[in-house]
Amino acid sequence: MPKIVVLDYGSSNLRSVTKALETVAESKHEVIVSDDPKIILGADKIVFPGQGAIGQCMKNLREKNLDDIIRECINNKPFLGICLGLQSLMDYSDEDGGVKGLGLIPGSVIRFEENIKDHDNNKFKIPSMGWNEVFQTKKHPLWRGIDDGSRFYFVHSYYVKIENNANIAGSTDYICRYTSAACRDNIFATQFHPEKSQQAGLTLLKNFIEWNGDN
Amino acid sequence: MGLAKRIIPCLDIDNGRVVKGVKFLNIRDAGDPVEIAKRYDAQGADEIAFLDITASSDNRDTLVEVVEKVASQVFIPLTVGGGIRKLSDIKRMLKAGADKVSINTAAVNNPNFVREASKKFGSQCIVVAIDAKRSSIKNNKICWEVFTHGGRNNTNIDTITWAKRMANFGAGEILLTSMDKDGTKDGFDIELTKNVSEAVNIPVIASGGVGKLDHLVDGIILGKASAVLAASIFHFGEYTIVDAKKILRERNIEVRI
Numbered sequence: 001m002p003k004i005v006v007l008d009y010g011s012s013n014l015r016s017v018t019k020a021l022e023t024v025a026e027s028k029h030e031v032i033v034s035d036d037p038k039i040i041l042g043a044d045k046i047v048f049p050g051q052g053a054i055g056q057c058m059k060n061l062r063e064k065n066l067d068d069i070i071r072e073c074i075n076n077k078p079f080l081g082i083c084l085g086l087q088s089l090m091d092y093s094d095e096d097g098g099v100k101g102l103g104l105i106p107g108s109v110i111r112f113e114e115n116i117k118d119h120d121n122n123k124f125k126i127p128s129m130g131w132n133e134v135f136q137t138k139k140h141p142l143w144r145g146i147d148d149g150s151r152f153y154f155v156h157s158y159y160v161k162i163e164n165n166a167n168i169a170g171s172t173d174y175i176c177r178y179t180s181a182a183c184r185d186n187i188f189a190t191q192f193h194p195e196k197s198q199q200a201g202l203t204l205l206k207n208f209i210e211w212n213g214d215n
Numbered sequence: 216m217g218l219a220k221r222i223i224p225c226l227d228i229d230n231g232r233v234v235k236g237v238k239f240l241n242i243r244d245a246g247d248p249v250e251i252a253k254r255y256d257a258q259g260a261d262e263i264a265f266l267d268i269t270a271s272s273d274n275r276d277t278l279v280e281v282v283e284k285v286a287s288q289v290f291i292p293l294t295v296g297g298g299i300r301k302l303s304d305i306k307r308m309l310k311a312g313a314d315k316v317s318i319n320t321a322a323v324n325n326p327n328f329v330r331e332a333s334k335k336f337g338s339q340c341i342v343v344a345i346d347a348k349r350s351s352i353k354n355n356k357i358c359w360e361v362f363t364h365g366g367r368n369n370t371n372i373d374t375i376t377w378a379k380r381m382a383n384f385g386a387g388e389i390l391l392t393s394m395d396k397d398g399t400k401d402g403f404d405i406e407l408t409k410n411v412s413e414a415v416n417i418p419v420i421a422s423g424g425v426g427k428l429d430h431l432v433d434g435i436i437l438g439k440a441s442a443v444l445a446a447s448i449f450h451f452g453e454y455t456i457v458d459a460k461k462i463l464r465e466r467n468i469e470v471r472i
Contacts, residue, residue, distance in 0.1 A: 013309040013340070019287045052337025114416065118217075122439055125418045127339060127387055130441065131219045131261055131471040151219060151471045153292060155339040155387070173217045196292050196314060198256070 001030045004209065005043035007070075007085075008035040009050070010060040017049045017082065020195035024206040037069050045208070046070075046077055049195070050084020054109065054158075055096030057084050067102060074104060074187060078213040080205075081189030086182060087160055089189055095158050105184050106163040112175045124175045127157040134170045134180050134192065140215065142169075142181075142188050142207045150200040152192035154180070159191060186213030219471045220435050221261035221442035222459050223294075223420060224449045226251060228267050231277030235450045246450075249284045255449065256289045258456035261471060263289065264317070264390075264444060267297030268365075279311045286312020296344055296390075305332055309340065317342040317390050320363040323370050326384060333385025342420075343386040347374040347407055348394040359407050366394045374407070375414045382415040389415060390444065393423040400426025400447075408438030420444050428454055428462040435468055 093109035131151040159178040170181030194201035233246040296317030347359040359374035393404035418441035421434035425445040
């Protein structure tokens with residue numbers, strides 16, 4: 001049975017993503033949560049969900065040598081990053097006083113600008129928490145069956161600024177227009193949480209499970 | 216277009232069962248939380264909140280089981296509150312599949328708990344619940360004081376000051392309940408909601424007092440809340456989440472349909 005490994009970098013909340021993957025895998029794929037390099041390198045697909053602060057996330061990755069493992073398997077396996085799993089692919093993040101990322105997609109992570117008002121003259125809240133529209137800026141196998149502009153669940157105070165347009169798969173408006181889905185070869189990564197985004201999210205996860213990494 | 220305002224049905228859980236309207240009607244008609252959560256999910260609820268009102272802490276394990284079951288079948292954000300006192304309580308709930316925990320009394324007893332929790336688990340999963348009650352008028356301004364222990368203890372802390380402090384300590388969201396309005400079906404305490412929403416930069420969930428769907432509109436437009444929470448109007452089948460979203464949309468409020 002094909003193996004999907006959910007990277008366990010020391011965050012507590014992996015159950016949601018694991019359960020969502022199991023639901024769409026319908027027992028045709030095995031979903032394993034692991035931080036064991038051997039298991040990760042032996043996986044068919046990798047899911048890297050991230051939550052919390054990026055400083056702690058990168059520290060945990062390095063302590064477990066998972067940063068090198070990610071670099072090794074990212075060249076040949078379909079890879080899905082979620083939330084911090086997107087942000088940590090960038091070169092650099094402003095969060096936590098400045099943190100070096102994995103540098104796998106050229107770009108950086110910056111904080112939403114504070115004290116910006118919406119058209120009703122109310123300040124935009126930070127974090128951006130809730131359901132927002134994702135506009136598909138590029139055709140991609142992971143968007144199959146998902147309407148352009150579908151809403152996904154977000155919770156974040158930082159967003160990614162991608163250098164090359166070719167790496168932008170989706171964008172969303174909040175305070176500014178920013179990249180909410182990025183891609184590169186066999187990598188796809190989202191700022192939103194597909195595992196918490198009901199039908200649209202489950203469809204995206206199912207597309208990932210069926211994806212061979214081609215574009 | 217952009218971020219949608221959220222509608223959050225809240226389930227009061229006692230010994231692993233949903234109890235309806237305990238606060239104001241003495242009906243303890245239990246329901247299965249998994250079935251009810253699935254129904255709200257199907258209707259388009261944006262999140263679901265669980266409030267554990269189990270008296271004995273020995274029975275809290277039942278809530279963990281409820282969260283596990285719901286999280287295996289419902290793929291929208293779940294918030295769990297009631298009896299969250301230690302970092303290990305948070306870890307247990309997140310492991311069970313909760314996305315956020317709400318902290319009330321424990322935050323008042325030890326504000327640093329909120330700081331530690333948001334540092335360890337991230338602000339995105341730390342909701343500070345505030346039970347506020349109108350107290351007096353100081354300098355021609357209304358004051359609301361923070362209550363704990365389900366509204367029994369007055370802490371004499373000013374609600375606005377407290378909300379700001381909790382935001383600074385790393386809370387990702389404020390769940391604001393008006394003790395004066397809770398159970399009245401008269402609508403939210405709009406002044407309270409507006410004052411807190413404007414004082415903090417993090418999202419505020421309005422709670423307490425919803426009796427009809429227009430109240431949800433008022434909480435968002437007049438109270439400036441990012442989300443509205445209600446229990447009884449949905450539990451008793453008076454209205455569905457679909458009805459609520461329809462009204463919000465008619466009033467030009469952005470919702471997820």
